[in-house]
């Protein structure tokens with residue numbers, strides 16, 4: 001449905017999207033995730049036809065819509081775009097807003113589509129209200145269904161929830177996913193918010209400095225990051241310095257443990273491995289103790305920041321059940337419970 005091959009885009013001479021490549025099939029929801037300035041919005045704008053590309057190809061359906069000679073107009077691409085600063089037409093009511101682009105539809109078809117879409121977003125009955133009579137969350141829901149009203153082949157969403165508070169965001173991301181799936185719509189969203197990406201998308205691409213580092217599902221990004229940037233950007237955790245000893249074991253402040261030969265490390269290699277907060281288990285019977293440096297109460301859990309000891313002042317994060325309540329400065333027993341190792345050569 002959508003395919004990018006080695007797409008590069010530059011403003012003046014500065015390349016901001018570098019050799020981008022991925023594919024979305026019909027009905028799939030993708031997300032480009034990355035820090036500010038990583039090129040996500042520029043990539044989305046190129047797919048929408050707002051920016052020409054200097055290299056590569058963008059395919060939509062079975063047609064090249066962008067290459068270094070072609071830049072098909074947005075209308076001809078049959079894509080709909082929802083921007084951060086979505087705006088409904090203030091002088092049109094909800095029904096008129098939603099049906100604005102449905103010029104070739106008759107009255108009954110328009111009415112049926114409005115009813116169907118408003119029901120999907122739980123807003124039945126607000127057809128005749130004007131935007132100023134709606135809450136921010138309701139306005140954003142209407143803006144989203146308006147973009148989907150004409151059943152575009154591809155929906156492009158640029159940080160669609162950024163103007164909403166965090167509680168609304170999560171709810172809306174889940175709702176939007178349900179609607180997209182109901183409509184079997186193909187969509188690509190960009191965001192810097194990992195939670196949003198994970199609740200919305202089937203497949204997530206992490207971007208950094210214009211490059212796509214990894215394109216996979218959320219589970220693989222968290223558990224099998226391809227490099228240190230992805231490992232640090234996705235989820236919490238700390239890197240522990242270690243070296244490979246003569247028995248090809250990892251030797252670290254958290255103890256020694258074996259490493260599979262398939263990792264390809266050699267004796268004396270300096271390495272660092274990732275320890276997520278859920279890899280550190282609070283265990284009063286453990287001989288390894290660490291001091292509580294800070295704590296963050298999260299309701300069902302407490303996220304502790306711990307320091308191993310004076311000789312090994314490495315910091316760790318530990319996610320403990322909320323009734324394991326310890327004071328700052330207290331020493332608590334901990335145990336490493338790594339399911340699998342995320343390990344890189346030390347920089």
Ligand SMILES: Nc1ncnc2c1ncn2[C@@H]1O[C@H](COP(=O)(O)OP(=O)(O)OP(=O)(O)O)[C@@H](O)[C@H]1O
Nearest residue numbers: 011012016034035036037038039040041042043192
């Ligand atoms: N119209 C423009 N002209 C020149 N440079 C631009 C233009 N738009 C974006 N840039 C630059 O291109 C780079 C990538 O910007 P882009 O907006 O694509 O990143 P982003 O990952 O979407 O960031 P954000 O999350 O902050 O929107 C940045 O260095 C930005 O300053």
